[in-house]
Amino acid sequence: MNWDDLTTLWRKQPQSRLADAQFDRLKMNFAKKSRKLARALFWRDIRELLAAALLMFLFVKDALHRGSAGWPIWLGIALLVPVAGFFVKERIRAHYRKTAPNASVLEKVEADLAELRRQRSLLQNVGKWYLGPIFLSWLVVLASTHFHGLGGILRTPLQMSGYAAGGVALFYFIWKLNRRAVRRQIDPRISELETLKIGLLAGNSG
Amino acid sequence: MHSHPDVEPLFKSWIEEHGGIIQRIARSFAKNAADAEDLRQEMLLQLWVTAPKFSQQSKASTWIYRISFNTALMWHRGASRRNRRIDSECDLSQIQSGGMDPAEGVAQGERLAQLYDSIRTMSKSDRTLVLMMLDDLSYREIAEVTGLTENQVGVGLTRARKRLMEIMKGVTNELG
Numbered sequence A: 001m002n003w004d005d006l007t008t009l010w011r012k013q014p015q016s017r018l019a020d021a022q023f024d025r026l027k028m029n030f031a032k033k034s035r036k037l038a039r040a041l042f043w044r045d046i047r048e049l050l051a052a053a054l055l056m057f058l059f060v061k062d063a064l065h066r067g068s069a070g071w072p073i074w075l076g077i078a079l080l081v082p083v084a085g086f087f088v089k090e091r092i093r094a095h096y097r098k099t100a101p102n103a104s105v106l107e108k109v110e111a112d113l114a115e116l117r118r119q120r121s122l123l124q125n126v127g128k129w130y131l132g133p134i135f136l137s138w139l140v141v142l143a144s145t146h147f148h149g150l151g152g153i154l155r156t157p158l159q160m161s162g163y164a165a166g167g168v169a170l171f172y173f174i175w176k177l178n179r180r181a182v183r184r185q186i187d188p189r190i191s192e193l194e195t196l197k198i199g200l201l202a203g204n205s206g
Numbered sequence B: 001m002h003s004h005p006d007v008e009p010l011f012k013s014w015i016e017e018h019g020g021i022i023q024r025i026a027r028s029f030a031k032n033a034a035d036a037e038d039l040r041q042e043m044l045l046q047l048w049v050t051a052p053k054f055s056q057q058s059k060a061s062t063w064i065y066r067i068s069f070n071t072a073l074m075w076h077r078g079a080s081r082r083n084r085r086i087d088s089e090c091d092l093s094q095i096q097s098g099g100m101d102p103a104e105g106v107a108q109g110e111r112l113a114q115l116y117d118s119i120r121t122m123s124k125s126d127r128t129l130v131l132m133m134l135d136d137l138s139y140r141e142i143a144e145v146t147g148l149t150e151n152q153v154g155v156g157l158t159r160a161r162k163r164l165m166e167i168m169k170g171v172t173n174e175l176g
Helices: A003-011 A020-097 A105-124 A126-147 A157-201 B007-030 B035-053 B059-076 B080-082 B103-122 B122-135 B139-146 B150-174
Strands: none
Touching: A003 B103, A003 B122, A003 B150, A020 A105, A020 A126, A020 A157, A105 A126, A105 A157, A105 B150, A126 A157, A157 B007, A157 B035, B007 B035, B007 B059, B007 B103, B035 B059, B059 B122, B059 B139, B103 B122, B103 B150, B122 B139, B122 B150, B139 B150
């Protein structure tokens, strides 16, 4: 075999791509994970909505019980309404966001990527739209309980401070959990989908 | 890893026109099909990430060679798979060839496998040069990719080509 034979052999070599069966498996796994993501978001929204509804119910009951002194509680409830509304909006959005059943894998991957990036941004700003209003609401109710002498175990400033410190620690813990979810779950999945998207763009049929 | 708006069509055109480069380099640097696919994915990823930096003044193929060779030279078997595996349940090892008469395909496949085996035994710098020579790049283009002068490329190519022919001769003799 001389050099010309080698170059001829080299230039005649076929292009390769992922075997169809392998690629089908890849697509199936993507579909499975995509459904899992949709389910996880659905149950998160429902859970949060129910928690907000329960909290509002308890606050309303307390506000009615206090009569005219219950106005700060109504303020606390008002702060919770947008949070609950947000999750309702999320469900409505998810309903209209669904990709067509005949959409290509690439389109579905892009839709999932967009959704994950959105969730990433929401989790990173969780303090503004979720923890912040809830914290304020909690603070208002706590302060009103204290100042109206209805505090029970929260009568002394020391008890009050201890309770407030515990609350702050809890909110901080929840905030950290959200950051961790971004790092450990959302970012790796985004990276995985980006790789899949590149593979799709690189010629494997979608 | 957000994509630049112009990256997608650029990337697609690269793959359509020069996809073979990536495939050939991957196969020349990886010992088996699974690793070659792993390396190919890594190279695609690097091309995707670096695409916004691509200047239209340089040739796309030169850019692709440069990024792909750099990735291949830095690549450690299994490293990228651990970090960027598309899916843990998906075995990417099976790569199929394009349409060809089966008998001819087998014979050609064997000869090609010998050629790749021989290329893989060469030093990384010789391998880089010989791959571009087989792809019919000019001295100037090779110089652009490697950063060598055209004279150095000429000397290196003569040496690499001679070395490859010797290895191929040895392989053919061994096979009988």
